[in-house]
Amino acid sequence: MLLFLNIDCVLDPPADAVDPQSDSAVGVRRLEAVMLEWRQLRIVVTSDRRYRMTLEHFRGFLVPALQHRLIATTLLYGGHGHATRRTREDEVLDWLRHEECEHADWLALDSCVGDYMAHADRLLPCTTFTRSVVADLHARLLCRSGEHPAIINVPIDTPWRSAAEPGRPSFA
16 A cells, blocks of 8 residues: 655644644654554655655654655656646656556545545545544555555565666566
């Protein structure tokens, strides 16, 4: 199962954080708890931060044991200010085509609600990673867990290689 994640949702302090001075660690720890429960979950970052940060930088937000499960960012399009506006949904679909896994099961956690028209059923709206969003994500994963066998053939201990690198893991 792929989760296309606008990482800003996780990095911003959750609206329901107990301490008003909470930092991004609250949302990140909640994401890690979800990842620990759903071992087949792999994450692709969709945030515009991908134009400024590397995949390794994003992985650095997670504990080392989970970093390899953040497998990629969506594609970069000739600079952040590209003339043709792509919706997040377009970016997700482009990435799935690029990786030749159009039939993979996926969900999106994103604040760009209007960007997901054809696949609105796969979107979990999120501005911050509240307990309610976590519960919705668990429910969606539970509903989808029996629908498809493991889509991604990536051993748990194998780090992801980008599309530019040889030996990229294959998708079933």
